[in-house]
Amino acid sequence: MADPMKIRANVVGDSTEVKVLMNHEMETGQRKDAQGKTIPAWFIQNVKVTHNEKVVLNAQWGPAVAKNPFLSFKFKGGAKGDKVKITWTDNRNDTRTDEATIA
């Protein structure tokens, strides 16, 4: 089971600013270990963010995204106390969902 994300969501004017840190290796598949063996690719492929069951962001990621990725974005609407739910899925089909309350 992957480690939890760290999510902050704040109302800024008429939109909501979401900042999220994810815990992930993000291995590119291009690196080799000390024995010269290729380290298999392992990275987040999909990130989905919902606000009140409505999808506000759906991203397809590749191996070029850094380890322990940080994502910041805004969406229109959202009120204090609303829930923002974030799900990532990686290429091993491992997935993690975390939720935060908009402040």
Place this chain on the structure above:
Amino acid sequence: MIARLRIAAAIALGVTAVAIGGAFAQSSTVDEIAKYREALQDGNPAELWEARGEEMWTTPRGPKRVSFATCDLGLGPGVVKGAYAALPRYFADAKSVMDLETRLVWCMVNQQGISEGDATKIKFGDGSARRSDLEALAAYVTSQSRGVEMKVPVNEPHVRDMYRLGEQMFFYRGGTHDFSCATCHGEDGKRIRLQDLPNLTKTEGAQKAYTTWPAYRVSQGELRTFQWRLNDCFRQQRFPDLVFGSEASIALTTYLAGRANGAPYNGPAIKR
């Protein structure tokens, strides 16, 4: 003829442009690194370590099933807020001056019943599968001192002795390269590759350096503590391995922490 003159002028201009560009490169590299740090500041993955450490702090651990609620970092059992800004300090129960990491190990051994070998088995993580509890705990404890003014009790006799020992070590030259810490950290404008090195003999440099450790090292994907920093400095100096939690490591930490007194603590930071 005119065309030739024009070409000559163009070449002359080109040369000037290159010369300006060259002079520009050094300062713009420093600026770019500063910009890079600023851009990362907002999403510092150190927070992931802080979160893991916080959970560990409150969870009963070891054979005695005791949490860190009984662990005294100098401000009372379980008190974390502001504790790091006043470390290292003298602990009467252990009869020695301790920095954060050695104190954490002491609590694990003496209060939670974990063997010293297990407590210090993974001192430094490798950024992936080998994860260090000490690094996560250090991230959490230090995060609780953010903004707190550094107040290492350097006038306390035990701490003062350690501070003086650390000062001697800082200027002591040795090893195959006849290096001291001051060789790299005793002058302005020194650098390793493109990284500027802080001048630790100046108050400003010492404060800026000490208050930004521990830090998340982007290039290593790992949170690094001050014990790690010293350990790696020793390696770079070609000194014998610095023993984790040894008197030497605590003396140097005490000296550098004491030199940072008066500045607000600003970690865990993020570094290249």
